[in-house]
Amino acid sequence: MAGLTVAVRGLTKRFGERTVLRDLDLDIAPGEFVALLGRSGSGKSTLLKVLAGLDTDTTGSATVDGQVSVAFQQPRLLPWRRVWRNVVLGLHPVVGRDAALAALAEVRLVDHADAWPRTLSGGEAQRVSLARALVREPDLLLLDEPFGALDALTRLAMHRLVETLWQRHKPAVLLVTHDVDEALLLADRVLVLDDGRIGSEYVLTHPRPRELSDHIDIRARVLRDLGVTDRATA
Amino acid sequence: MSVSALGAPARAESPPSPVPAKRNRRKPPDLRRWISPLAIVVLWQLACATGLLPPDKLSSPWTVLRSGVDLARSGELGDAFVVSTTRVGIGFLIGAAVGLGLGVVAGLSRWGNHLVDPPVQMLRTLPFLGLIPLFILWFGIGEEPKIALVALGVAFPLYLNVHAGIRGVDSQLVEATTALGFTRAERLFHVVLPSALPSTLVGLRQSLGVAWLSLIVGEQVNASSGLGYLINNAREFLRTDVIVVGLVVYAALGLATDAIVRLVERRALRWRG
Numbered sequence: 001m002a003g004l005t006v007a008v009r010g011l012t013k014r015f016g017e018r019t020v021l022r023d024l025d026l027d028i029a030p031g032e033f034v035a036l037l038g039r040s041g042s043g044k045s046t047l048l049k050v051l052a053g054l055d056t057d058t059t060g061s062a063t064v065d066g067q068v069s070v071a072f073q074q075p076r077l078l079p080w081r082r083v084w085r086n087v088v089l090g091l092h093p094v095v096g097r098d099a100a101l102a103a104l105a106e107v108r109l110v111d112h113a114d115a116w117p118r119t120l121s122g123g124e125a126q127r128v129s130l131a132r133a134l135v136r137e138p139d140l141l142l143l144d145e146p147f148g149a150l151d152a153l154t155r156l157a158m159h160r161l162v163e164t165l166w167q168r169h170k171p172a173v174l175l176v177t178h179d180v181d182e183a184l185l186l187a188d189r190v191l192v193l194d195d196g197r198i199g200s201e202y203v204l205t206h207p208r209p210r211e212l213s214d215h216i217d218i219r220a221r222v223l224r225d226l227g228v229t230d231r232a233t234a
Numbered sequence: 235m236s237v238s239a240l241g242a243p244a245r246a247e248s249p250p251s252p253v254p255a256k257r258n259r260r261k262p263p264d265l266r267r268w269i270s271p272l273a274i275v276v277l278w279q280l281a282c283a284t285g286l287l288p289p290d291k292l293s294s295p296w297t298v299l300r301s302g303v304d305l306a307r308s309g310e311l312g313d314a315f316v317v318s319t320t321r322v323g324i325g326f327l328i329g330a331a332v333g334l335g336l337g338v339v340a341g342l343s344r345w346g347n348h349l350v351d352p353p354v355q356m357l358r359t360l361p362f363l364g365l366i367p368l369f370i371l372w373f374g375i376g377e378e379p380k381i382a383l384v385a386l387g388v389a390f391p392l393y394l395n396v397h398a399g400i401r402g403v404d405s406q407l408v409e410a411t412t413a414l415g416f417t418r419a420e421r422l423f424h425v426v427l428p429s430a431l432p433s434t435l436v437g438l439r440q441s442l443g444v445a446w447l448s449l450i451v452g453e454q455v456n457a458s459s460g461l462g463y464l465i466n467n468a469r470e471f472l473r474t475d476v477i478v479v480g481l482v483v484y485a486a487l488g489l490a491t492d493a494i495v496r497l498v499e500r501r502a503l504r505w506r507g
Contacts, residue, residue, distance in 0.1 A: 052413050078424070
């Protein structure tokens with residue numbers, strides 16, 4: 001498995017009687033941007049938790065080569081720590097304010113370094129959460145529906161920001177989402193999770209930055225995989 | 235997602251807004267709120283001066299003030315103050331140690347919760363001031379039953395709030411910090427305990443209120459020193475002025491400790507704004 005950032009082999013996860021992940025295989029190359037789609041309850045977030053090391057009660061193997069960072073749907077900042085301290089949370093004290101400020105600069109929030117998290121808007125808090133993930137210089141960045149709780153305009157801005165940061169740092173990314181358009185805008189490869197394993201896979205070749213119409217053919221097929229037949233989208 | 239938003243230039247959702255200025259300093263006190271309390275004191279004084287209120291029922295505010303000064307000068311009030319404050323202090327320390335300790339044990343460990351919580355919840359329903367007869371039998375009539383009563387009153391509110399605070403920690407934060415590589419101890423000190431702090435401070439304020447109440451009740455029982463003794467002794471001689479002085483000191487002590495905790499709250503919970 002040399003050269004892969006993520007190598008999952010025969011991964012199975014059960015919650016009691018229910019099998020959520022079934023003998024699942026997944027490879028992610030270094031620097032590759034993978035989007036994982038699936039209906040709710042299809043095990044997307046479970047897979048992400050396994051890769052984040054938050055769920056070890058599984059069978060099969062899931063190996064990640066290098067540093068992992070996670071950004072969740074909610075920013076999950078400690079409310080009693082100022083913004084910059086949240087960014088370097090859990091890092092060695094030597095990695096101090098300067099590192100935090102550099103990461104905050106990348107998400108354009110240096111001015112808020114000394115603010116309390118409660119004073120941030122939803123989008124700002126989510127950017128702090130991104131800065132916290134990036135400051136660890138991850139080889140694998142796990143994004144668990146990180147834009148799901150944001151309004152549509154903020155979400156568009158966040159798409160561009162994530163794209164820029166990914167191009168600059170080139171971590172492998174696994175983006176878990178239920179938004180087909182988001183996946184088609186950002187990813188190199190789109191996976192659809194179905195019945196506990198990767199049901200279908202689409203490689204996206206259109207150069208970035210993309211527009212929604214760039215992968216219109218694949219979009220229809222992905223929607224069909226997800227069981228959506230009319231034009232209604234997420 | 236609307237199609238018209240296609241190709242919208244990437245922009246932050248808002249220009250960086252300055253950190254909101256600290257909440258306005260407290261408003262200047264509205265003097266109108268002083269009218270009725272002052273009027274009551276004036277009426278009280280008038281009622282006493284005209285003989286409507288005889289001094290063996292209630293002394294005039296002026297007499298109370300003079301007696302207060304006299305008691306303070308003679309050192310009687312100071313001695314009583316020290317004795318009573320010591321009782322509350324020792325009782326509070328014991329009760330707080332027990333309440334905090336049990337709350338942390340029951341909050342952090344599953345077995346601790348199973349073993350500690352049921353008996354504490356059962357004992358909590360006892361009207362603890364009703365335990366005085368037992369305490370007298372157990373501890374006699376010296377300092378011990380008074381201190382024990384304070385300690386008991388203090389322990390329960392602290393236990394309940396610490397326990398609830400620790401149990402109420404946001405599991406999402408725990409998960410996020412686990413993903414960030416926090417050890418168990420780091421999670422305890424950086425996530426669990428800080429998130430339990432607000433309710434712990436609420437518990438502390440309740441505890442201090444109960445502590446003074448327990449003291450007052452405890453000091454009605456056979457005290458030979460302290461504020462309660464001062465008051466009971468004054469009753470023998472129909473000295474309502476001294477009784478009122480004692481009550482005012484009790485009230486001032488309660489207010490003072492409450493103000494201290496509020497100050498601590500404002501410092502420690504700045505992040506809540």
